Amino acid sequence: MTALAIVPETSVAPARPSLIPALTAEKPSLIGLSREELGQALVEAGIPEKQVRMRSAQIWHWLYVRGATDFGAMSNMSKALRETLAERFALARPEIVTEQISVDGTRKWLLRFPPRGAGRPVEVETVYIPEEGRGTLCVSSQVGCTLTCSFCHTGTQKLVRNLTPEEIIGQVLLARDRLGDFPDAATPAGAIVPGEGRLVSNIVMMGMGEPLYNFDNVKTALHIAADGEGLALSRRRITLSTSGVVPMIQRAGEEIGSMLAISLHAVRDELRDELVPINKKYPIAELLDACRAYPGLSNAKRITFEYVMLKGVNDSLSDARELVRLLKGIPAKINLIPFNPWPGSAYECSDWEQIETFSDVVNRAGYASPIRTPRGRDIFAACGQLKSASERMRKVDREAASVVGGVAAAL
Structure with a gap:
């Protein structure tokens, strides 16, 4: 990466195709929730309360450190849990x-x-x-x-x-x-x-x-x-x-x-x-x-x-x-x-x-x-x-x- 690279593109252009899902109003998103709100959302999704603190920390890390846009990428959680989360919530971008x-x-x-x-x-x-x-x-x-x-x-x-x-x-x-x-x-x-x-x-x-x-x-x-x-x-x-x-x-x-x-x-x-x-x-x-x-x-x-x-x-x-x-x-x-x-x-x-x-x-x-x-x-x-x-x-x-x-x- 360089701070002096030349960018050839200067005109208005449609965004390049992306595999990242776009934000919709169909499912509630976990992005933008406070830590307390994230924990409450997991409780309402059926996550056992004794696991909520750990699961919240894992999801927080994936969202804001790793930039995950798909629950499937969250490899330190079980497949069943990832599927449950995907059914209930979104991780979309604008x-x-x-x-x-x-x-x-x-x-x-x-x-x-x-x-x-x-x-x-x-x-x-x-x-x-x-x-x-x-x-x-x-x-x-x-x-x-x-x-x-x-x-x-x-x-x-x-x-x-x-x-x-x-x-x-x-x-x-x-x-x-x-x-x-x-x-x-x-x-x-x-x-x-x-x-x-x-x-x-x-x-x-x-x-x-x-x-x-x-x-x-x-x-x-x-x-x-x-x-x-x-x-x-x-x-x-x-x-x-x-x-x-x-x-x-x-x-x-x-x-x-x-x-x-x-x-x-x-x-x-x-x-x-x-x-x-x-x-x-x-x-x-x-x-x-x-x-x-x-x-x-x-x-x-x-x-x-x-x-x-x-x-x-x-x-x-x-x-x-x-x-x-x-x-x-x-x-x-x-x-x-x-x-x-x-x-x-x-x-x-x-x-x-x-x-x-x-x-x-x-x-x-x-x-x-x-x-x-x-x-x-x-x-x-x-x-x-x-x-x-x-x-x-x-x-x-x-x-x-x-x-x-x-x-x-x-x-």
């Missing part, structure tokens, strides 16, 4: 609708899940970003979003429903499947991945949706991700990003314990009301007070403040100086994100020289402020660009139908 690979190695999957009361199957996007020394998976928590942030493509898609723990952790398992990040699995030829170590080493809850509006499901999924006998990701390699759901920030620190990122993007309430409308409910001062009280906050566990650079909107030197003033006393780093355009967006990215000047101001104040080089722009996989491809296509279809209807009326 269905891959399309897989796109950027020229820079970023991968984006459009994933389909069963309706679960939503009326029809639903779709989300998941992105893998390979870098030197780490591979970051950007995970979605909701189908759509309610926050309508004006610079974000996802915000133009209405909320359909929350994702379940199975569907959240399923994104991680699927990425590890596709990248060959489970034991004895092969990495695709030519893939750009970290040169050593785990290929999915970091998780960021920065995909579609607001994680703190799906708190319980996100909490369950991230506990599974951090379980030392399973996926075993350090909580310092798991980052939960919120637009500022102030009442839930304390709970997130106490009950999840991951790193925290705040989508800030403005230093004045009147501008943030426009860019991030939740600010009307929880203004900047309240948000920063919640950040100062975040459990475990220290110089070793800093909060990341995300700041998208919008030309002529929030990128002045006075904005930079005010950002420094606002964050005084908070152990923090600032990620400056060049705006990633999408069809119909009303903003432009700040000039690169202006971004660097802005960065110099916050760096001189002692804040690490890396400029996040856009990744995956050619496949709409960069920050703020995620939106279900099916939603984009339905919009195109509606617009085409409207044109056809107008022509017919004119005739």
Whole structure:
């Protein structure tokens, strides 16, 4: 494996055929259950209670260490038990609708899940970003979003429903499947991945949706991700990003314990009301007070403040100086994100020289402020660009139908 391999595929493509079963609503899945829920499911399946602890540990290992997608692979259990489990439960992955690979190695999957009361199957996007020394998976928590942030493509898609723990952790398992990040699995030829170590080493809850509006499901999924006998990701390699759901920030620190990122993007309430409308409910001062009280906050566990650079909107030197003033006393780093355009967006990215000047101001104040080089722009996989491809296509279809209807009326 090399971190500098060339990936020739850059266009939208159907997923390669897979022998891994796709998630359906027909059987309950064991993926995404807490340890307690897994034990209860085995009891209900008729497993003797004195065996439940042992069997739970075996299944947990097969699911999250070995990446099993078939009960038949669980060789340390009897054939009869495996058949019983297969009759009652599923181990399916999300269905891959399309897989796109950027020229820079970023991968984006459009994933389909069963309706679960939503009326029809639903779709989300998941992105893998390979870098030197780490591979970051950007995970979605909701189908759509309610926050309508004006610079974000996802915000133009209405909320359909929350994702379940199975569907959240399923994104991680699927990425590890596709990248060959489970034991004895092969990495695709030519893939750009970290040169050593785990290929999915970091998780960021920065995909579609607001994680703190799906708190319980996100909490369950991230506990599974951090379980030392399973996926075993350090909580310092798991980052939960919120637009500022102030009442839930304390709970997130106490009950999840991951790193925290705040989508800030403005230093004045009147501008943030426009860019991030939740600010009307929880203004900047309240948000920063919640950040100062975040459990475990220290110089070793800093909060990341995300700041998208919008030309002529929030990128002045006075904005930079005010950002420094606002964050005084908070152990923090600032990620400056060049705006990633999408069809119909009303903003432009700040000039690169202006971004660097802005960065110099916050760096001189002692804040690490890396400029996040856009990744995956050619496949709409960069920050703020995620939106279900099916939603984009339905919009195109509606617009085409409207044109056809107008022509017919004119005739």
